[in-house]
Amino acid sequence: MKNNENHVSSDSLNWTVLVILLILTTITILAIKIHLGAYTVALALILASIKVSIVLTYFMHLKFENMLLRLMVGGVFLLFAVVIAITFIDYYFR
Amino acid sequence: MSTTEHSEFIDSDTGKLGMWLFLFTELFLFGGLFIVYAVMRSKYAADFHQAALELNVFVGATNTVVLLVSSMTVAMSLTAIQQKRAGKAMGLLFITLLLAGVFMVNKYFEWGHKFGLHLYPGSDVMKSLPHGEIMFFGLYFMMTGLHALHVIIGGVLLTIVIFKIKSGKINAEHYLLQENGALYWHLVDLIWIFLFPLLYLVT
Numbered sequence: 001m002k003n004n005e006n007h008v009s010s011d012s013l014n015w016t017v018l019v020i021l022l023i024l025t026t027i028t029i030l031a032i033k034i035h036l037g038a039y040t041v042a043l044a045l046i047l048a049s050i051k052v053s054i055v056l057t058y059f060m061h062l063k064f065e066n067m068l069l070r071l072m073v074g075g076v077f078l079l080f081a082v083v084i085a086i087t088f089i090d091y092y093f094r
Numbered sequence: 095m096s097t098t099e100h101s102e103f104i105d106s107d108t109g110k111l112g113m114w115l116f117l118f119t120e121l122f123l124f125g126g127l128f129i130v131y132a133v134m135r136s137k138y139a140a141d142f143h144q145a146a147l148e149l150n151v152f153v154g155a156t157n158t159v160v161l162l163v164s165s166m167t168v169a170m171s172l173t174a175i176q177q178k179r180a181g182k183a184m185g186l187l188f189i190t191l192l193l194a195g196v197f198m199v200n201k202y203f204e205w206g207h208k209f210g211l212h213l214y215p216g217s218d219v220m221k222s223l224p225h226g227e228i229m230f231f232g233l234y235f236m237m238t239g240l241h242a243l244h245v246i247i248g249g250v251l252l253t254i255v256i257f258k259i260k261s262g263k264i265n266a267e268h269y270l271l272q273e274n275g276a277l278y279w280h281l282v283d284l285i286w287i288f289l290f291p292l293l294y295l296v297t
Contacts (some may be wrong), residue, residue, distance in 0.1 A: 006273075008176045009169060018166040025158055029151070030183075032295045051287045052131045060280045061247060074111050076118045079295035087129050089137075 006066030017058045024051050106270050113274040119282050122242075124285050127237050131292060136231045141226020144278075146297040148213070150236070150293055153204050155296035157197050158286060164193035165283040168252070168276045177267040180259050187256050190279065194249045202241050241289060244282045251275045 028047045041075055057063045062070055171186035208231075212219035215232055223231075244257045255275045258264040264272050 006176065009173050011106065011173060014166050014169050014173065017169075018162060021162045022159065025155070025162065026190070028291055029155060029295065032291070041292075041296050044296050045288075048288050048291055049177060052284050055280055055284055057166065059165050059275055060281075070112065072114065072118075073219055083125070084132070085130060087133070091133055 007061060009061070009064075013058065017054060021051055021054060057072075077093065099175075107173070108272060109270045110277075113277050117277060120285075124237070124240070124288075127233065128242070128288065128292070131233050134226070134233065138224075138226025138229060138235050141224045142230050143297050145223075145227040145230035145234075146293065148208075149294045150204065153200055154290050157200050158290045160193050161198070161283045161286050164197075165188045165280055167193070172269070172272060172276050174262065175259065175272055176266060176267050180262075180265070183272075184256050186260050187252050187259075190252055191249055191256075194245055194252075197245055199241065202236070205238075224275050232248045237289055237293070241282070241285055242277055244278075245284070248275075248282050250277045251278055 028044060031043055031047070036043060056073065062073060064078055166278055167186045167190045171190070174180075174183035174186060208214060213231060214220065220228060220231060235278045252275050255264060255272045258271060
């Protein structure tokens with residue numbers, strides 16, 4: 001068995017993922033220039049999150065990993081979001 | 095050895111699991127800094143706006159593209175080794191190292207420019223700035239510095255992988271080290287994906 005049962009991503013998939021990431025980067029840079037005020041940070045973070053999930057899913061092969069690993073990664077990001085939320089609740093209502 | 099097949103299969107899976115656990119600790123290392131950034135930004139919005147104008151968007155954008163491409167070459171290299179194409183795998187890793195070099199040279203000029211303006215932690219110019227701007231530059235040097243350290247470590251790791259492919263220790267059957275090295279390199283990319291808009295773009 002060894003490593004052999006792992007999924008092999010094709011080069012064309014990797015190229016496609018790169019092109020999508022570059023397009024999203026361009027959109028991020030252009031979107032920030034239109035000055036959306038308070039929404040700018042939110043927009044930048046949403047676009048960054050989309051890019052990060054694409055890297056996690058395809059480049060880091062999470063799409064092809066077992067359920068345990070996928071749940072762990074999802075759980076840790078959820079935990080991180082909760083930590084940020086609690087920090088801000090504490091900060092604003094202190 | 096009769097148990098080889100079985101134990102190596104488990105090694106591969108748990109080895110990768112261990113790498114992911116390590117990546118989680120990295121997430122919280124940078125995550126802590128992102129939380130400091132978020133709180134300070136909401137406290138000193140005007141100062142952060144002023145200080146962020148100092149950063150060069152073009153350099154930041156160039157480094158973003160460099161890291162995204164390098165992330166792809168690492169992923170492709172893994173595909174190549176799985177397809178028993180060791181030469182192609184080494185070539186792609188070498189391109190990744192070159193891109194890492196480009197990233198570091200950009201970073202050198204970027205930091206050098208700021209040092210030229212006496213904008214570094216503890217300098218007299220820095221001390222004369224408003225408190226929020228000091229916080230911004232402190233976080234800028236801390237976060238990009240820690241990230242650059244990860245680029246260097248990733249580069250060393252990938253160099254080791256190249257030598258192991260060359261000696262045949264990493265091959266189409268055993269490539270856990272390369273997989274984990276690739277995961278580490280992607281993490282470096284992931285962190286930059288958040289650093290770039292937060293430091294360079296959102297002014």
